[in-house]
Amino acid sequence: MTQNPYLWLIPTLPLAGAAINGFLGRRSSKKAVTTVALTFPGLAFFLALKIALGFSSAAAPYVFNLAHWIRSGSIGLPNYFSADFAFYLDQLSLVMLLVVTGVGFLIHIYSVGYMSDDPSYYRFFSYLNLFMFFMLTLVLANNYLMMFVGWEGVGLASYLLIGFWFTKDSAAAAGKKAFIVNRIGDFGFLIGLFLIIQHFGSLNFTEVFAKVQPLAAETSGAGLLTAIGILLMVGACGKSAQIPLYVWLPDAMEGPTPVSALIHAATMVTAGVYMVARSHVIFERAPIALTVVAIIGTLTALFAATIGIAQTDIKKVLAYSTVSQLGYMFMACGAGAFSAGIFHLMTHAFFKGLLFLGAGSVIHAVGGEQDMRKMGGLKTYIPITFTTMLIATLAISGIPPLAGFWSKDEILWKAYQASWVYWLIGAITALITSFYMFRLLFMTFWGDYKGIQVDDHGHAHAAPGHEGHGHGEPHESPMVMLVPLIILALLSAVGGFVGIHNGFEHFLEPVFGSEFPKTIAEGSGNTEWLLMGISVLFAFAGLILAYVLYVSKPYLPDKIAASLGSLYDTVVNKYYIDEIYAKVFVKPLVDGSTKILWQGVDRKVIDDAVNNAADGARHVSDEVRHMQSGNVRSYAGWIASGAAALIAYMIWWGMR
């Protein structure tokens, strides 16, 4: 452990940016807002880079204790509990730190162009910086409590940014949905944390993990660790949009596209994966919990990918793709290959961030249209966007030698070692992924442009929120948006090379150790090559299938859809999951609240109790006021009878 006093600056810098823009942005010039919004996350990025350069795979973790937070009980006694504002940086946090600050900074730059005409420009950047602060707190926390602060904070930032265009009903509703669904996950996370406090007496990562092994040796330990693991996974399901809590993420696409790229693709949604990987010590001792993680991840990967096939909104496709890719990461974690999961997290941040930014650039080019059926033929209009998106699509499809290939292959290989079922589903998902991604690419960039030509003053098909600024024909985005695309494209292309010879895994070895899972003997190298060959084959199969269906024979998809009938409808309607949730959870809750809690408890019990008490008092008073007749002799009578009653009582009482 090495003290590093700069650690706390990394999250605090974006917070300063958020505060300055939040409080002063309204009165500042746009240039000043831009400067502040870019400087602070930029500084954080360079600080992270500086730390990274001096941090090797053998380095001891950096720690910094900023301030005491909670102190209860007395030191030395079992009731002692403490949690600090303390930061912790090891190889795992470093990877996350670089992804968050690096990709985050690029997306900030991109946003300058994308949001340039928005009237709430300063508000957007204030929220975006605030998000960076919370995300970095989450990543750099040295205890679960700090992590939870960041966890809730990114949830808040996500809510604010999804509902950024809050005058649009659907955006406001999507923000609320994201927040509420996340609450369900957080409920599990919190209970898990309470269990940890109860049985470990601490939330500090090092202290908790040191006590896991002794606890696992106890008879009740295994069940307890399983419970903690599953509860943490519930939290991860909410934040990382896994079955059954993934429903908020597709709706979250109501937010501005840079937000989708930063929060709902590259960073925040990976927090669950990070949390599971961070808690790997607990999960490794809880095989059932690990299996649950793997099953949820595998199912989500396949399930979300199938939905992605039939979506027509360019951002919705990417959203389901994100859900599916997050499923891959959990599949890896569940197979015990945490480093593979984090590797995919990193490469995914590059290519999915790029895909979203590219989609943003496309949407920008066609004046706010998000429906892919109204695009087409864009590759001649916006060649740079097209090239970068092509690279990202190749990367996500797992075509070598781009980044996605390395990480996805690593996951599938590790999944195969855990169970061939995971591998099979993962490989099928890879095929589907490749198919829907090339479908997106072909629908958007190939063929003829199907959008409506809009005159110079036209806002004809500007989606609400995104300003339609005079569109003749689709036009390339400004440089400020293209540079982040190009950088991310480079990263998507070469980012996977860190995984060659298990380099990435070795880097994370101080965190995850090398003994888990038991590495299969080198002799199985042939199997690895075979599996790799199959997954590459699948990727190309998806590509070719998409090419046939959407380029060479574009009349086929409709035919196939028609022949599939209700199955197709089910997929288009996302398996009616939202409708089922609405019927099973939302409606009973709303009805119960309306009929029982509102009209029953609130009106009949609480309101009536108050009203009846008041009515009763008035009625009694109505009767009693006749005593106050204004007649002196009647008063005298009351006094006399009162005195008589008092005396009678005293005599009777005295006699007892």
Add this chain to the structure above:
Amino acid sequence: MVPLSYYLVLSGILFACGVTGFLIKRNIITIFMSIELMLNGVNLSFVAFAAHWHVLAGQIFVFFVMVVAAAEAAVGLAIIIAVYRTRETLNVDQVNLLKL
């Protein structure tokens, strides 16, 4: 020696007369006199007890009561005069402006 009970009975009779007059009479002067009667009934029992138990406190109380009664008489008569001047009657049943 007259027994204590005689005094108490007389005191009770005086007090009861006072209460009765207080309740049934309409003339405010009569009511006022009934109050004095009740006070004196109580006074009588005070001195009777004081003499019987040889405790001076009862007699002291009587002095207090007489002083308060004198003060009350002064104030009360003043009020009665004020009432008569404004209402031109001494009938308490007609002095009922406070009635609802």
